[in-house]
Structure formats: structure tokens, C-alpha cells
Amino acid sequence: MRRGVHRGRVALLAVVVSSMMLTVLGRLWYLQVVSGPYYARAAADSRLRTVPLPAPWGRILAADGRPLTADALVGRGGLETWYRADLAGRAGVRELAVDSRGTVTRVLGERGPQPGNTLTTSVDPRIQRLAEQALAVVAAKAGRESTGAVVVLETSTGRVIALAGHAGRETHGGAMGLDTESLSGASGALIAQRAPGSAHAITAAGAAAAFGFGRRTGIDLPNEATGYIPDSVHPEHGPAAGQGEVLVTPLQLATAYAAAVNGGTLFSPRLAMAVVRPDGTVVRTIAPPAAGRVAASPETMRGIRHTLAAISSRGSALDVHGGPGTSWSACYVPAETPRYVVVVVSSRAGGHAADSAARTMREGIPRLSTTRGT
Structure with a gap:
């Protein structure tokens, strides 16, 4: 009898011990097999740190190979925005080992950053500086409320040689119809939409749309305005008179004037000339594409060239009023x-302020x- 009871107790104990062992083994299996990857990642995270290494941005160079310092062309809203993919480079990474307190114990590995490419431009820094100085003189005489812009294009190629602007102290766009948050420096040449006055006489003998008015030029800068040409105009304020509802940007007018002397090609202006890798190899060259041809007769084009060349050769510019307070x-x-x-x-600088700045540029x-020997 006692022997039977003893055997029963032993069997019960064996069952209990076996159950406990199975429970422990099951838990171990769960931790090792099921939850193992999770704990492995957690352990690695507790002793590894990944540190990003920012890539140096590529440089933007003027035509002479020196860094372009015109902030309005280079910075936010300028070439850095348009060519961000080329200039940004690729960030690197550094892996560090740390202890439980977060102290770095050693460097496990590193992939260095790849610098951005260099962007070369057609901007002549001396002509750019001359344009900025001409606007500064006008602003100094007219006061802080004045606004203005200067555009210089190479007539045969459509390349931008200089692009400068003065935003004044406008708070809500004011005289030039601009959002001054966008009007930083040269952007005034892109988005200032004004009735062009008699400077619009270039299109008096042809359709304004044929000279690119009413659409963006496609320059490699953001925030360009389209201008405006109405479907119909009042007879007393027709587009040939340059008044009324016709609105153009300085850049649109410059491309139209260039087309008048280059055989009728309307270029889409470009500031950039090439994208170059850090090792000096060329990624790609950038040329102003032809955006269209002026549909005007040879006689009309010759008349326009003769008129404008005669004005310039007399030592003056085509000086006009483009609406109240604007020239x-x-x-x-x-x-x-x-x-x-x-x-x-x-704008807001007097009726002949633009002529004064143009004379500075022309002379x-x-x-x-001559100084460059070209």
C-alpha cells in the first residue's frame, strides 16, 4: 500500500517537474526563436549610433571663374533652387559604437559625403556690379520707396550677362505689382509686370505675342511671371502704344529686343553654362534654347533694328513712361x-530714372x- 502511494507521489512530482521544464524550454524557445531578432535589433541600437555627414554644396561661379556673389541670383529663390539636384551633393554617414551611457567608444565605419557639382554661369561680375551700382544711384536719389530692375542679355545667344533689381521698401507689392517676399534682388526682372510704354514700340508693327509677350521666357530661375496681353484692347490704349492692359516683364522685353537684331530668334534665357563635377569633368553644358521665331517680315525687322540702333547711336536710350511713376x-x-x-x-523714381541707369550701362x-581686351 505504502509502496503504491510512494510511486504515485513520484509520478506526480515527475509530471510537475516535466511541466516546469517544458515551460522554461518553451519560454527559452520563444525568446530565442520568435523574439530573437527583436532583441538583437534592440541590443544593436543600444550600442550603435548613425551620424549623418552633410555634403558640401557645389559652388556657383561667374563667367570669370570666381564665386558668384550676387545673393539674389544665388540664394533662396535663385540658382540654388533651380539647380538643387546638381548642387546638393550626397550626404555621408558615420557609424559609432557607444556604451550604455551613450559615450562613443569607437568608430565602426564611415562613408564620406560626396560634394555637389559646380555650376558655371554667364554672369559677368563687372557688368553685374555696374547694374547694381546704377540702380543704387537711382534709389539713393529717389528714396527707399523706389523699385527697379536691369537686364543685360547677349543678343546672339540669349545668355544672361547681368540681372539686378532693387525692391525698395514695398510691403505689399506696391508700384510694380509685386510680392516683395519674392522680389529679392534680381527677381524684379522676372516678375515685375508693368505697361511698357513706348519701349513696347518694338511690337508696334507686329503681334505682341510673336515677340514672346504674354508667356514666360523660361529662364532658369523660379517665380517668373507671364505678363499679360488682352484678347482685345481699347482703341485709345492699344498694344502698339504700349499702354492699357498690356503687361510685360523686363526680361520679356529684353528677349524681344534681342530677337530684333539676331535674325528673329526668341531665346529662352539662361544664366547657367555648365555643370561640372568636383574632379573637373563636365556633367553637361547648358545653352539657351530657341523658344520661337518672330513671325515678322524682313522689312519690319529691318525697320525695328534701324529705329533702335539709331536711338542708341545718338548717345541715348529709348526713354519712355510706362504708366504713372514708372519709366x-x-x-x-x-x-x-x-x-x-x-x-x-x-518705379517711383521719376520719369527719367530708367534713362539715367541705362546711360550708366551704355557708357x-x-x-x-576694353579693359578685358574683348
Whole structure:
């Protein structure tokens, strides 16, 4: 009898012990097999740190190979935005081992950052500086409320040689119809939409749309405006008079003037010339594409060229009023064999302010060219 009871107790104990062992083994299996990857990752995370290594941005160079310092062209809202993919580079990474307190114990590995590419431009820094100085003189005479812009294009290629703007102290766009948060420096040449006055006479003998008015030029800068050409205009304020509802940007007017002397090609202007890797190899070259041809007769084009060249050769610019408080000026440099077209617009600076700035450009550019030996 006792022997049977003893055997029963032993069997019960064996069952209990076996159950406990199975429970422990089951838990171990769960921790090792099912939850193992989770705990492995948690352990790794507790002793590894990944540190990003920012990539140096590529440089933006002027035509002379020096860094371009015109902030309005380079910074936010400028070339850095348009060519971000080329300039940004690729960030690197560094893996560090740390202890339980977060102290770095050693570097486990590193992939260095890849610098961004270099962007070369057609901006002549001396002509750019001359444009900025011309606007500064106008602003100094007219006061802080004045606004203005200067555009210089190479007539045969559509390349941008200089692009400058003065935003004044506008708070809600004001005289030039601009959002001054966007009007940082040269952007005034892209988004200032004003009635162009008699500077619009270039299209008096042809359709304004044929000269690119009413649509973006496609320049490699953001925030460009389209301008505006109405479907119909009042007879007393027709587009040939340059008044009424017709609105153009300085850049649109410059491309139209360039087309008048280059055979009728409307270029989509470009500031950039090439994207270059850090090792000096060229990723790609950038040329202003032809955006269209001016559908005007040869006689019309010759008449326009003769009129504008005659104005420039007399030592003046086409100086006009583009509406209340706004003036435009346009000229070729040099007048006899136009290499550049210069367009100036000024608002709240007096009726002849643009002519003053244009005269500075017309007289100053040849001196700079002589200094360069070109």
C-alpha cells in the first residue's frame, strides 16, 4: 500500500517537474526563436549610433571663374533652387559604437559625403556690379520707396550677362505689382509686370505675342511671371502704344529686343553654362534654347533694328513712361554692332530714372570690354 502511494507521489512530482521544464524550454524557445531578432535589433541600437555627414554644396561661379556673389541670383529663390539636384551633393554617414551611457567608444565605419557639382554661369561680375551700382544711384536719389530692375542679355545667344533689381521698401507689392517676399534682388526682372510704354514700340508693327509677350521666357530661375496681353484692347490704349492692359516683364522685353537684331530668334534665357563635377569633368553644358521665331517680315525687322540702333547711336536710350511713376529704357551696346541689349525699368523714381541707369550701362559696358581686351 505504502509502496503504491510512494510511486504515485513520484509520478506526480515527475509530471510537475516535466511541466516546469517544458515551460522554461518553451519560454527559452520563444525568446530565442520568435523574439530573437527583436532583441538583437534592440541590443544593436543600444550600442550603435548613425551620424549623418552633410555634403558640401557645389559652388556657383561667374563667367570669370570666381564665386558668384550676387545673393539674389544665388540664394533662396535663385540658382540654388533651380539647380538643387546638381548642387546638393550626397550626404555621408558615420557609424559609432557607444556604451550604455551613450559615450562613443569607437568608430565602426564611415562613408564620406560626396560634394555637389559646380555650376558655371554667364554672369559677368563687372557688368553685374555696374547694374547694381546704377540702380543704387537711382534709389539713393529717389528714396527707399523706389523699385527697379536691369537686364543685360547677349543678343546672339540669349545668355544672361547681368540681372539686378532693387525692391525698395514695398510691403505689399506696391508700384510694380509685386510680392516683395519674392522680389529679392534680381527677381524684379522676372516678375515685375508693368505697361511698357513706348519701349513696347518694338511690337508696334507686329503681334505682341510673336515677340514672346504674354508667356514666360523660361529662364532658369523660379517665380517668373507671364505678363499679360488682352484678347482685345481699347482703341485709345492699344498694344502698339504700349499702354492699357498690356503687361510685360523686363526680361520679356529684353528677349524681344534681342530677337530684333539676331535674325528673329526668341531665346529662352539662361544664366547657367555648365555643370561640372568636383574632379573637373563636365556633367553637361547648358545653352539657351530657341523658344520661337518672330513671325515678322524682313522689312519690319529691318525697320525695328534701324529705329533702335539709331536711338542708341545718338548717345541715348529709348526713354519712355510706362504708366504713372514708372519709366522704361532700352538700348543696344554697342549701337553699331549690338552685342548686348540692356533694359531698365524704374518705379517711383521719376520719369527719367530708367534713362539715367541705362546711360550708366551704355557708357560703362564698353569701358569694361576694353579693359578685358574683348
